[in-house]
Amino acid sequence: MAQEQAPNLECTAEAFRRYCETARNDNAPLYEQMAGRIREDPELLEIAAHARSDRPTAYLFFDAVQYLVLGGTDHEVARYYPSVTEDALPAAFAYPVFRDFCRKNADLLRYLVANHNNQTNEVGRMSAMLPVIGEAARRGGGKPIGIVEVGPSAGLNLIFDRYLFDYGRTVWGDMDSSVRVVCRLEDDRLPPLEKGIPNVAYRIGLDIEPIDLSSDDSARWMLSSTWADHRDLSLMQHQAIEVLRQDPPQIVQGDALQVGEVLKDVPMDLTLVVYQSFMLMYLTPEDRERFLAVLAEESRRRPVYFVSMLGAGIGGGTRRAKVDLHSWVDGRYEVQQMVEGHSHGRSIKWVAGATA
Numbered sequence: 001m002a003q004e005q006a007p008n009l010e011c012t013a014e015a016f017r018r019y020c021e022t023a024r025n026d027n028a029p030l031y032e033q034m035a036g037r038i039r040e041d042p043e044l045l046e047i048a049a050h051a052r053s054d055r056p057t058a059y060l061f062f063d064a065v066q067y068l069v070l071g072g073t074d075h076e077v078a079r080y081y082p083s084v085t086e087d088a089l090p091a092a093f094a095y096p097v098f099r100d101f102c103r104k105n106a107d108l109l110r111y112l113v114a115n116h117n118n119q120t121n122e123v124g125r126m127s128a129m130l131p132v133i134g135e136a137a138r139r140g141g142g143k144p145i146g147i148v149e150v151g152p153s154a155g156l157n158l159i160f161d162r163y164l165f166d167y168g169r170t171v172w173g174d175m176d177s178s179v180r181v182v183c184r185l186e187d188d189r190l191p192p193l194e195k196g197i198p199n200v201a202y203r204i205g206l207d208i209e210p211i212d213l214s215s216d217d218s219a220r221w222m223l224s225s226t227w228a229d230h231r232d233l234s235l236m237q238h239q240a241i242e243v244l245r246q247d248p249p250q251i252v253q254g255d256a257l258q259v260g261e262v263l264k265d266v267p268m269d270l271t272l273v274v275y276q277s278f279m280l281m282y283l284t285p286e287d288r289e290r291f292l293a294v295l296a297e298e299s300r301r302r303p304v305y306f307v308s309m310l311g312a313g314i315g316g317g318t319r320r321a322k323v324d325l326h327s328w329v330d331g332r333y334e335v336q337q338m339v340e341g342h343s344h345g346r347s348i349k350w351v352a353g354a355t356a
Helices: 009-025 029-038 042-048 057-070 076-080 095-104 106-115 123-139 156-162 216-224 231-246 256-263 285-298
Strands: 145-150 164-166 171-173 180-182 200-207 251-253 271-277 304-315 318-329 332-342 347-355
Touching: 009 029, 009 042, 009 057, 029 042, 029 057, 029 095, 042 057, 042 095, 042 106, 057 095, 057 106, 057 216, 076 095, 095 106, 123 145, 123 156, 123 164, 123 180, 123 231, 123 271, 123 304, 123 318, 123 332, 123 347, 145 156, 145 256, 156 171, 156 200, 156 231, 200 256, 216 231, 256 271, 256 285, 285 304, 285 318
Parallel strands: 145 200, 145 271, 164 180, 200 251, 271 304
Antiparallel strands: 164 171, 304 318, 318 332, 332 347
């Protein structure tokens, strides 16, 4: 019988090195400290290495640990997790306790990283995409829109019109919502938000592995992907889940290249707006071109607007993102960068007019 291949700990250690840098740039001291130590810890690297090679090892490992913490534990490690403890202990002292927890739950962690995927669904990112969706609606004549999110995970960003977005000098959305998304404007320019625009009349999502938030276990796994250091985001995600459960949006299973079948169901009298956040990074360059070609083909029937949020490197010590607006109207294709800001939507600036 063939021997089971040993995990590649060098590759796993490199994954944690990169993760440590990302955590540092995202102001996540607990995960930064833990990742920096794990990369030199063969025992924990062996556990993490059970993740599939095509999945983000370090992300999955931290998801799995937090999944167990969120499930309730008497172990001291919970005292270092801001996601479950309001006055968490300093991250600098956490590693021995964290390591002990991982060793005691090693078999369960191996199972979790081997059988799950990292699936984020960050509500905060809609603060960057909302103004651009509104711009698409205006270009469509201000009429109601039909939205299609590609890669919506659980669908929290398909119901953005049920949240309140607070930009400091202006607000948009449901004033009575329990979900308040706070976003700082980085300069004096106000994003062109108008009351009632966009007006969502139809919504649907397409995801290769949709998450059913009616299941408490599935909801806990999704919440585990929000970094433990970001307590405010964790609380907002909890609230958004409760709002979604009142009236879940429709999400169909399929990969991004099947979007054409979903677009056919969007009523023709609505302005069609497709959007994604960080989904395209998981496609090959060839598949990205095929995806855009599907949207271009749909534009032979009607105008198509595509709002796309992707990473834009590091700036000011934090991860940055940009939001582009692609449009196919009357046989003409254009793309413009509209927004630049924090990758989690904590701050943005409206840069419409720049060439993407």
